[in-house]
Each structure stands twice: as C-alpha cells, then as structure tokens.
Amino acid sequence: MPLDQSKYLDQSTLREELLASGVAKGDLLVVHSSLKAVGRIDGGPTALIQVLEDIIGPTGTLMMPTFTFNLQGWAMGVYDPGRTASRVGMLTEVFRRQPGVCRSLHPTHSVAARGMMAEELTEGAPTLHEPLGPGSPFDRARLLGAKILLLGVGQNRNSTIHLAEHLAELPYLDVPFNEHGDFDAAWYCESTGRPPQLVKIRQMPGSSEGFLLIDHLL
Secondary structure, eight states: OOOOTTSOBOHHHHHHHHHHHTOOTTOEEEEEEOHHHHOOBTTHHHHHHHHHHHHHOTTOEEEEEOOOOOBGGGTOOOBOTTTOOOSSOHHHHHHHHSTTOEEOOOSSSOEEEEETTHHHHHOSOGGGSOTTSTTSHHHHHHHTTOEEEEESOOGGGOTHHHHHHHHTTOGGGGSOSBTTBSOEEEEEOSSTTSOOEEEEESOOOOOOGGGGGHHHHO
C-alpha cells in the first residue's frame, strides 16, 4: 500500500485509504510496515494501530512481526518475550508493548498479535517449527485465511514468501546455515524470570531482496 509522504495523514484519511486497499471487518491482518515511508500520521503509531483495529473490529485480529534475530552466534543475549525489543520497525515495537497483545516465543522471529485469534497464532514452543516454516505463526495465519498489508514496504518485507519457500520445498533450504554445522541456535525464556532454554534453528530465512519480482506475477 504506497502512501504519499508529502501529506500529513489524519485518521479519517488513513481509514479511507486502508479501506480502499481492502482491509475489512473481521480480517486477520498481517502487517509489515515502515512508518518513515508512510509519512506523518496524526496521533503517530498508536493512532495507526487504533485505526487498523477499528476497521477489523472485535472479530478481527491484528498480527505484526517482532523479529529480534537473537542468534547465539551473534551474542545478542536471551530472548525474553516480555522485554526484548522488536528490531523490525517502530510500529511493531509500539504494538508489542500495548495491553492485551500476545507475543510468540521464537527467539529470532517472534510475532505479536491481538484479537480473537491472537492466542492461536502465538502459542506453542519454538522447538516445534522453523522460524518461518510450517507450523509457525505465519503458517497458522495462512491457514486461517489472513490478509497481508504492506504498509510503506514492498514484497521484500513480506515474510510469508519465506513460508512459501518452505511449502515448495525449494532445494536451497537444505544448504547449511553456516560453515560450522547444519544448524544455529538461540536462547529464549518463556517469561521474565524463567530459566533460559535453547532452540536449534536448521532453516534460517535467507535474503528476501529477490521477492520484489513477485509483483510482476501478481
């Protein structure tokens, strides 16, 4: 959804543009965003979240990536779902801090969600699925009929395409993640104060820059 950076978006205009893009009542909406690209919004990121949730209503669900990339080899510490900041944009960090938001436990590719399907999307141990593979929150969202909103970003920020790579069983997914072995690892804790646990990651998502080509197919 490309928006005009030159104008100041009030909430009524923002609502009109989101409705025109196809966002509707009852949607399970997966949002990838760049506030810088969207431009200035009356009320800031909190207002944008409010407008999105007003449109999808009480029967809808809002989900955003809150990726942290807390790999053991990158010395980024233990992932704590209640404290570790999202590293994929201001909107996602503001959202994950709000009351009533659930956050998944995967230490590199967590998501945050609020609404009717939030618990269903975020529950479960990260040992049960690869970061963006079958069984992940993005796969659950797919099976539940989610819509994807690209707000100021392109297909190269659409994480569901990584899921499509898994579902298509593309051969390069079997290439070892690093030269030291066939997996990497990350630490997480289920909640603040709980002892950390280790999860092995065998299929870390790779580059997404080529995903821009999908626009031609669409």
